[in-house]
Amino acid sequence: MTDQMHHVTLASRPDGAPSLDDFSYQPAPIPTPGEGEVLVRVHYMSLDPYMRGRMDDAKSYAAPVPIGGTMEAGAVGEVIASQSPHFKPGDFAFGMFGWATHGCLPANQLRKLDPKQGPITAALGVLGMPGFTGWHGLTEYGKPKAGETLVVAAATGPVGSMVGQVARLAGLRTVGVAGGAEKCKLATEKFGFDACLDHRAYDNARDLRAALKQECPDGIDIYFENVGGKVLEAVLPLMNPFGRIPICGMIAWYNAGGLGAGAKDQGLTGPGLWRNILVKFLSVNGFIISNHFDRFPQFLKEIGPKVASGEIAYLEDIAEGLENAPATFIAMLGGGNMGKQIVKLI
Amino acid sequence: MTDQMHHVTLASRPDGAPSLDDFSYQPAPIPTPGEGEVLVRVHYMSLDPYMRGRMDDAKSYAAPVPIGGTMEAGAVGEVIASQSPHFKPGDFAFGMFGWATHGCLPANQLRKLDPKQGPITAALGVLGMPGFTGWHGLTEYGKPKAGETLVVAAATGPVGSMVGQVARLAGLRTVGVAGGAEKCKLATEKFGFDACLDHRAYDNARDLRAALKQECPDGIDIYFENVGGKVLEAVLPLMNPFGRIPICGMIAWYNAGGLGAGAKDQGLTGPGLWRNILVKFLSVNGFIISNHFDRFPQFLKEIGPKVASGEIAYLEDIAEGLENAPATFIAMLGGGNMGKQIVKLI
Numbered sequence: 304m305t306d307q308m309h310h311v312t313l314a315s316r317p318d319g320a321p322s323l324d325d326f327s328y329q330p331a332p333i334p335t336p337g338e339g340e341v342l343v344r345v346h347y348m349s350l351d352p353y354m355r356g357r358m359d360d361a362k363s364y365a366a367p368v369p370i371g372g373t374m375e376a377g378a379v380g381e382v383i384a385s386q387s388p389h390f391k392p393g394d395f396a397f398g399m400f401g402w403a404t405h406g407c408l409p410a411n412q413l414r415k416l417d418p419k420q421g422p423i424t425a426a427l428g429v430l431g432m433p434g435f436t437g438w439h440g441l442t443e444y445g446k447p448k449a450g451e452t453l454v455v456a457a458a459t460g461p462v463g464s465m466v467g468q469v470a471r472l473a474g475l476r477t478v479g480v481a482g483g484a485e486k487c488k489l490a491t492e493k494f495g496f497d498a499c500l501d502h503r504a505y506d507n508a509r510d511l512r513a514a515l516k517q518e519c520p521d522g523i524d525i526y527f528e529n530v531g532g533k534v535l536e537a538v539l540p541l542m543n544p545f546g547r548i549p550i551c552g553m554i555a556w557y558n559a560g561g562l563g564a565g566a567k568d569q570g571l572t573g574p575g576l577w578r579n580i581l582v583k584f585l586s587v588n589g590f591i592i593s594n595h596f597d598r599f600p601q602f603l604k605e606i607g608p609k610v611a612s613g614e615i616a617y618l619e620d621i622a623e624g625l626e627n628a629p630a631t632f633i634a635m636l637g638g639g640n641m642g643k644q645i646v647k648l649i
Numbered sequence: 650m651t652d653q654m655h656h657v658t659l660a661s662r663p664d665g666a667p668s669l670d671d672f673s674y675q676p677a678p679i680p681t682p683g684e685g686e687v688l689v690r691v692h693y694m695s696l697d698p699y700m701r702g703r704m705d706d707a708k709s710y711a712a713p714v715p716i717g718g719t720m721e722a723g724a725v726g727e728v729i730a731s732q733s734p735h736f737k738p739g740d741f742a743f744g745m746f747g748w749a750t751h752g753c754l755p756a757n758q759l760r761k762l763d764p765k766q767g768p769i770t771a772a773l774g775v776l777g778m779p780g781f782t783g784w785h786g787l788t789e790y791g792k793p794k795a796g797e798t799l800v801v802a803a804a805t806g807p808v809g810s811m812v813g814q815v816a817r818l819a820g821l822r823t824v825g826v827a828g829g830a831e832k833c834k835l836a837t838e839k840f841g842f843d844a845c846l847d848h849r850a851y852d853n854a855r856d857l858r859a860a861l862k863q864e865c866p867d868g869i870d871i872y873f874e875n876v877g878g879k880v881l882e883a884v885l886p887l888m889n890p891f892g893r894i895p896i897c898g899m900i901a902w903y904n905a906g907g908l909g910a911g912a913k914d915q916g917l918t919g920p921g922l923w924r925n926i927l928v929k930f931l932s933v934n935g936f937i938i939s940n941h942f943d944r945f946p947q948f949l950k951e952i953g954p955k956v957a958s959g960e961i962a963y964l965e966d967i968a969e970g971l972e973n974a975p976a977t978f979i980a981m982l983g984g985g986n987m988g989k990q991i992v993k994l995i
Contacts, residue, residue, distance in 0.1 A: 528923075531920065531923060535923070550923065550926055550927045551927075552927070553920070553923060553924065553927060574877065574899070576922050576923065577874075577877060577881070577896065577899060577922065578899065579935075580896055580933055580934075580935040581896045581897075581898070581899060581935035581936075581937075582935065582937075583935065584934075584935045584936050584937065584940065585933075585934070585935050586932070586933075586934050586935075587926055587931075587932070587933040587934070588926075588930075588931070588932050588933070589925075589926040589927035589928065589929065589930045589931050589932075590927075590930050591927075591928075591930065594930065
């Protein structure tokens with residue numbers, strides 16, 4: 304036991320794809336919990352695409368991580384000291400502890416976990432923010448109806464795999480897009496997609512569109528947008544009238560910088576995008592899951608039992624060691640992970 | 650009385666802005682109504698921006714007008730012969746008679762008008778498709794709430810003026826955009842907008858945005874999209890979180906051609922547009938009013954009395970003579986009209 308912890312800070316703002324130099328692995332003193340606070344030893348932390356956005360100082364829905372600040376992350380771990388009546392040492396909890404071996408937060412910012420109900424890592428993926436994001440976006444904005452066709456990219460990721468499975472259980476035809484033959488196999492075999500296309504096998508949006516058209520003979524009713532870029536370009540002309548597009552992310556564009564006026568155009572111009580929304584009577588809704596925590600209990604109630612029974616499958620990709628988090632994160636942005644990316648710290 | 654009528658046909662598909670050569674004013678025999686049909690002598694016909702879209706052969710929600718075919722239009726007139734028990738000579742009716750002095754349609758495609766309840770021209774504007782478009786888009790997708798701020802362009806047009814007035818009556822701050830000082834004066838004095846900006850006074854979207862920011866100190870909650878182009882670019886960065894954008898048209902881009910992959914980018918790229926939807930949790934809905942005729946009775950019930958009482962104002966710009974319809978239409982696309990553009994035929 305030592306009095307030191309470690310954390311990973313933002314050393315510099317990346318220009319395009321982040322590099323290892325943009326992160327710094329640092330020692331720090333372990334904080335002492337104040338009144339109402341709880342100190343947690345982190346066992347597993349989550350790596351998610353949204354963290355790339357926090358590295359830019361572009362205006363967004365969340366403040367950027369300051370230079371020298373700890374990178375943000377949700378994590379799960381064991382309580383080792385508590386100044387709150389709601390937690391005692393040995394309890395397990397989820398909280399936004401950041402890229403760090405230890406975290407100290409007010410008790411009301413923690414969610415207690417019961418390790419007897421299943422692996423605590425589920426709180427980072429299938430029963431955490433990513434799974435909740437997929438379920439909420441699909442049910443609230445996607446409005447799935449039996450017999451319709453849904454397309455989602457990053458189909459083996461924790462958002463895409465939830466979207467695909469909830470849609471399939473609702474009676475939709477589900478077509479995934481993923482990077483590489485191995486992921487496509489996983490999408491159909493483990494997550495039950497009716498088909499999955501390897502976007503790397505297509506040079507451009509037009510070729511990907513032709514392949515999607517084959518797999519979506521009745522057009523596309525819901526495109527759950529979590530990647531942007533080539534997939535959006537391929538999908539948009541195939542959308543059916545009255546289609547729905549929930550938008551929770553656009554990882555393909557995250558490394559393009561602030562994505563404002565200076566962002567690179569990927570070929571789908573503003574007028575083209577806008578015209579498709581108009582002439583197909585589309586409903587397009589952007590959202591961030593943190594505005595919708597009121598639905599979290601309903602999500603757990605509906606999806607928790609389906610995860611426990613195996614009706615909804617999930618997959619975790621667990622790297623080891625906080626010091627490896629930057630390299631793991633960079634690889635994940637390039638699609639190097641298989642399933643929900645987690646880092647094991649202890 | 651003669652057995653001849655006249656109509657205006659599409660002579661060629663315009664490349665960019667239409668010219669007079671794209672239209673042909675032609676004689677034709679007056680049709681004889683068949684079983685269930687009604688022959689109408691048109692008194693007034695409507696000119697609307699959507700007709701520009703029908704001149705292209707780009708895929709859209711409606712079939713293009715074929716070369717040599719009669720230009721489409723809604724119109725009102727007097728029944729002069731009827732093979733239907735529902736109409737008799739002397740009745741007035743609205744129907745899609747096209748750019749023509751006479752029209753013959755099945756009775757079930759006509760709507761009977763009562764000239765005692767007000768000018769029959771109202772069925773082309775304030776109480777017709779344009780007014781209905783504004784009311785439906787605002788109430789269904791705009792979801793106005795007292796205290797919010799709304800922006801609409803073409804503020805003195807039949808759609809924009811309905812949107813602004815319904816929003817004002819709902820307690821919103823309403824800011825219009827229009828072309829020229831005279832229209833801006835009309836917007837505030839006749840239609841009650843809190844402010845109106847002359848887009849011609851601003852060289853680019855950035856300058857227009859700075860002026861809009863002054864007039865919308867609390868940001869923009871609803872942007873009713875009926876023009877596209879510079880106004881969209883100016884507005885988008887000012888949208889508040891959870892903002893709503895109903896899209897019923899994009900006249901600024903109509904002359905840009907098919908607006909598909911080959912459309913000119915107006916500076917607001919696909920990623921930029923998409924990012925704004927995501928990071929501000931916007932709800933963007935495209936619609937065409939013909940899919941929503943089920944709400945027309947409710948519209949007439951709510952808005953009809955307000956028009957009769959003068960609580961909702963309207964303005965008509967009436968040109969004379971079918972042979973002048975092409976020039977009037979071309980001028981209207983350039984913003985040359987003041988209020989709902991109508992052509993008087995008789």
